[in-house]
Amino acid sequence: MSVANRTESLREIDLFSDCSKKELTHIARAVEQQNFTAGDNIVEEGRGGATEGYAYVIVAGTAVARRNGRKVSELRAGETIGEMALFDDGPRTASVVASTDMETLLLSRRALKGIIDSTPSVAHKLLTELAGRLRKSNRKLYG
Numbered sequence: 001m002s003v004a005n006r007t008e009s010l011r012e013i014d015l016f017s018d019c020s021k022k023e024l025t026h027i028a029r030a031v032e033q034q035n036f037t038a039g040d041n042i043v044e045e046g047r048g049g050a051t052e053g054y055a056y057v058i059v060a061g062t063a064v065a066r067r068n069g070r071k072v073s074e075l076r077a078g079e080t081i082g083e084m085a086l087f088d089d090g091p092r093t094a095s096v097v098a099s100t101d102m103e104t105l106l107l108s109r110r111a112l113k114g115i116i117d118s119t120p121s122v123a124h125k126l127l128t129e130l131a132g133r134l135r136k137s138n139r140k141l142y143g
Helices: 003-011 021-030 109-118 121-142
Strands: 032-036 041-043 054-060 063-067 070-075 095-098 102-108
Touching: 003 021, 003 054, 003 102, 021 102, 021 109, 021 121, 102 109, 109 121
Parallel strands: none
Antiparallel strands: 032 102, 041 095, 054 102, 063 070, 063 095
């Protein structure tokens, strides 16, 4: 997948929705394409540490997230898997398995750090999106 195609794919992702084309192109240069086959484990609940510092952006296909063996969500194109691992070494909060063949873009914590160091405006945009997700989650929990 070319940088231009990756840039267009990233434009459709909520996490990066406020980024400019220049910022998206910078991110597109830092991600790697990774494909999965239906049934592949993408991330495993409880795993963590420096070796787990990456997230996936779903370009095509679907996956199921399970926590303690119970289905918590179905993930589709435009969503991300494991984005909290970009910011800390905490354990994965769910296991995610590909339901169909999937095309994803892998973003590592190291690559994100490089993006933020060279383009600090990306950090503000990511934090704003993540804060919005936390608020939405809290409303679901607490009304």
